[in-house]
Amino acid sequence: MKHFFLTAILWFGIFTANAQDLKSPDGNFLMHFSLEADGTPVYKLIYKGKDVIKASKLGFTLKNDNKSLLNDFKIEDTKTSSFDENWKPVWGEVSSIRNNYNELAVSLSQKETDRKMIIRFRLFDDGLGFRYEFPQQNNLIYFTIKEERTQFAMAGDHTAYWIPGDYDTQEYNYSTSKLSEIRGLMEKAYTKGNASQTSFSPTGVQTSLMMKSQDGLYINLHEAALINYSCMHLNLDDKNFVFESWLTPDSHGDKGKMQAPCKTPWRTVIVSDDARNILASKLTYNLNEPSKIQETSWIKPTKYVGVWWEMISGKSTWSYTDEFPSVQLGVTDFSKAKPNRKHGATTANVKRYIDFAAKNGFDAVLVEGWNEGWEDWIGHEKDYVFDFVTPYPDFDIKGLNEYAHAKKVKLIMHHETSGAVRNYERHMDAAYKLMKQYGYDAVKSGYVGNILPLGETHYSQWTNNHYQYAIEKAADYQIMVNAHEAVRPTGIARTYPNLIGNEAARGTEYQAFGNDRNNANHVTILPFTRLIGGPMDYTPGIFEMDVTNGSHVNATIANQLALYVTMYSPLQMAADFPENYERFADAFQFIKDVAVDWDDSRYLEAEPGQYITVARKAKGTDNWFLGNVNGETARVSNIDLGFLEKGKKYTAVIYADAKDANYKTNTQAYTIRKVVVTSNSKLSQFSASGGGYAISFYPVADAAKKK
Numbered sequence: 001m002k003h004f005f006l007t008a009i010l011w012f013g014i015f016t017a018n019a020q021d022l023k024s025p026d027g028n029f030l031m032h033f034s035l036e037a038d039g040t041p042v043y044k045l046i047y048k049g050k051d052v053i054k055a056s057k058l059g060f061t062l063k064n065d066n067k068s069l070l071n072d073f074k075i076e077d078t079k080t081s082s083f084d085e086n087w088k089p090v091w092g093e094v095s096s097i098r099n100n101y102n103e104l105a106v107s108l109s110q111k112e113t114d115r116k117m118i119i120r121f122r123l124f125d126d127g128l129g130f131r132y133e134f135p136q137q138n139n140l141i142y143f144t145i146k147e148e149r150t151q152f153a154m155a156g157d158h159t160a161y162w163i164p165g166d167y168d169t170q171e172y173n174y175s176t177s178k179l180s181e182i183r184g185l186m187e188k189a190y191t192k193g194n195a196s197q198t199s200f201s202p203t204g205v206q207t208s209l210m211m212k213s214q215d216g217l218y219i220n221l222h223e224a225a226l227i228n229y230s231c232m233h234l235n236l237d238d239k240n241f242v243f244e245s246w247l248t249p250d251s252h253g254d255k256g257k258m259q260a261p262c263k264t265p266w267r268t269v270i271v272s273d274d275a276r277n278i279l280a281s282k283l284t285y286n287l288n289e290p291s292k293i294q295e296t297s298w299i300k301p302t303k304y305v306g307v308w309w310e311m312i313s314g315k316s317t318w319s320y321t322d323e324f325p326s327v328q329l330g331v332t333d334f335s336k337a338k339p340n341r342k343h344g345a346t347t348a349n350v351k352r353y354i355d356f357a358a359k360n361g362f363d364a365v366l367v368e369g370w371n372e373g374w375e376d377w378i379g380h381e382k383d384y385v386f387d388f389v390t391p392y393p394d395f396d397i398k399g400l401n402e403y404a405h406a407k408k409v410k411l412i413m414h415h416e417t418s419g420a421v422r423n424y425e426r427h428m429d430a431a432y433k434l435m436k437q438y439g440y441d442a443v444k445s446g447y448v449g450n451i452l453p454l455g456e457t458h459y460s461q462w463t464n465n466h467y468q469y470a471i472e473k474a475a476d477y478q479i480m481v482n483a484h485e486a487v488r489p490t491g492i493a494r495t496y497p498n499l500i501g502n503e504a505a506r507g508t509e510y511q512a513f514g515n516d517r518n519n520a521n522h523v524t525i526l527p528f529t530r531l532i533g534g535p536m537d538y539t540p541g542i543f544e545m546d547v548t549n550g551s552h553v554n555a556t557i558a559n560q561l562a563l564y565v566t567m568y569s570p571l572q573m574a575a576d577f578p579e580n581y582e583r584f585a586d587a588f589q590f591i592k593d594v595a596v597d598w599d600d601s602r603y604l605e606a607e608p609g610q611y612i613t614v615a616r617k618a619k620g621t622d623n624w625f626l627g628n629v630n631g632e633t634a635r636v637s638n639i640d641l642g643f644l645e646k647g648k649k650y651t652a653v654i655y656a657d658a659k660d661a662n663y664k665t666n667t668q669a670y671t672i673r674k675v676v677v678t679s680n681s682k683l684s685q686f687s688a689s690g691g692g693y694a695i696s697f698y699p700v701a702d703a704a705k706k707k
Helices: 179-189 275-280 308-312 347-360 397-406 421-438 461-476 508-512 557-566 578-583 585-593 700-706
Strands: 002-007 013-016 019-023 029-035 041-047 050-057 060-062 073-087 097-110 116-124 127-134 142-148 151-154 159-162 175-178 204-206 209-212 218-224 232-237 242-247 256-259 266-272 302-306 364-366 410-416 442-446 480-484 499-502 571-573 598-607 611-618 624-630 635-640 650-657 670-677 682-687 692-699
Touching (some): 019 097, 019 116, 029 073, 029 097, 029 116, 029 127, 050 266, 142 242, 159 204, 175 179, 266 275, 302 347, 302 410, 308 508, 347 364, 347 397, 347 578, 397 410, 397 421, 410 421, 557 611, 557 624, 557 650, 585 650, 585 670, 585 692, 598 635, 624 635, 624 682, 650 682, 682 692, 692 700
Parallel strands (some): 302 364, 302 571, 364 410, 410 442
Antiparallel strands (some): 002 073, 013 019, 029 041, 041 050, 050 151, 060 142, 073 097, 116 127, 127 266, 151 242, 159 175, 159 209, 204 232, 209 218, 218 266, 232 242, 635 682, 650 670, 650 692
């Protein structure tokens, strides 16, 4: 159902010559736009009478242009509208999403140049989105952005949950501090060691940025619909607590090459006095266009296993041989090479994972290191690293696919580009055709290392256009994409739902990296930050916390189970070794049972950096699953089960931390118990330091059948 109204002046808009007010549908938000005396566009945002964004300037500086797009504007026209619809996502946390906003479009012209610019504001019940639009015109056709100068003036020295600004990676632990403390903590926060890193400022941070004000407002700054534009960071004036947009430059130092008519991504401000509402917000998706893929039956949420953790933990390798100091595809003859006997992607080993997947009801097996070139794939900035079609001698691509399909399991292809973007595009059609030939319908792509051509970074306009090209090309072949090391998502999965997962943050792999592991509270922050733009392939499910290579996973088993609910993704991996799941078969049952697609989601408890408790109803069933993840401080979680259907009894299977569980010293201490509950029940449950709990709810009749 859709309702749309367009009038000169609506009830939610109040206008004067150089100022306009816009209210949200529920009236809790007020956005004020005005022009200063010199023609500078300014906006501010108020929530329930409290300042969220104080007066903040808007505009651009242009390269090789003496006249910026910062001031000297006059208002040519204003248009207001109201929009209300419900749309159904292909996959998601809920079966239906309401998209309801009031809109103000302000058409500006610059007095001296007669250049035209529209600033479009959309005010929802959960926050604000706005973007710049440049219509077709004679005085602004091709132009290069020197910098976007969008400001977000904070109303105080808020607590922020942040990672350092970086043009190449988001793979950092989060820091929690006052805005005024960011500068002093930046050197410590900017941990080195990533394959590609480029910092730019001692007060620069990345979006999605989560903050909490002293008077209890939760504020999130991000962007939506990042298309044909560079990724936005935020640079802080820490004396006045004003953030200003800082775009990622290309290899020439330019922040964006534009041709009118064109538009920027939306800049977003999500606000609530209840942290749970930030997690539940769909504002980012609502600011993206509807799906451009008409027939979507081939896009399927997936639960998978794979050989990946073997490589990450040092048990096996991606490479086939240690014999060659370097390799050249088409020249090096791998059939004559001596195998290193640690290669993970062997036919025999992959069959073992296929058998495990089939036995336990998993959809797919991810295989990394199957293709030639891994011997010197990183650190040499080679343009031609992989061809994405040639397997190693010990990987029978045809036979394995036949074996997998006979057991009703699919293989997930892996395309590591090593940052050689042009090489990937050269081979993309052949690679996707090979996937279709063997029945692969999903690919995990990777962009480890410096982007080639040199000078480009992971988040520049040029590279972002490549990621989008890869998604759209994959859609042509009906292939789902799980992109690692790509730009963080901005809701584009609404428009291209074959983008079924992203990494774009510090995932489980860092738990195997010795002293650079994920903090215990990491998973209590990510849903407030990285997941605002789309799901993350976090690769949870580690049961053996003492890793083969000597590292230690900062979590309990109960915490790892809960991640399948709290870290929403339609693509979920059971990342540990099969033998570890067999050791803890009773706990593994939750991973086997938990859904990956949902009809409803309820956020029951939430505080960034401390805890999150979520309940979700599995798609097309009456089954609910609940997850709680906890930070450093052990606590007792008290929740109401009112989300369950009234009048029904449910069998609740509770997987919880034992009383002496701890993420450092007693990670595998858990309990499992069954109780009968109803919507009137309340639950009090202990959650250890770095721990949590997970619950399966089945209607009593269904639970009896399952037993």
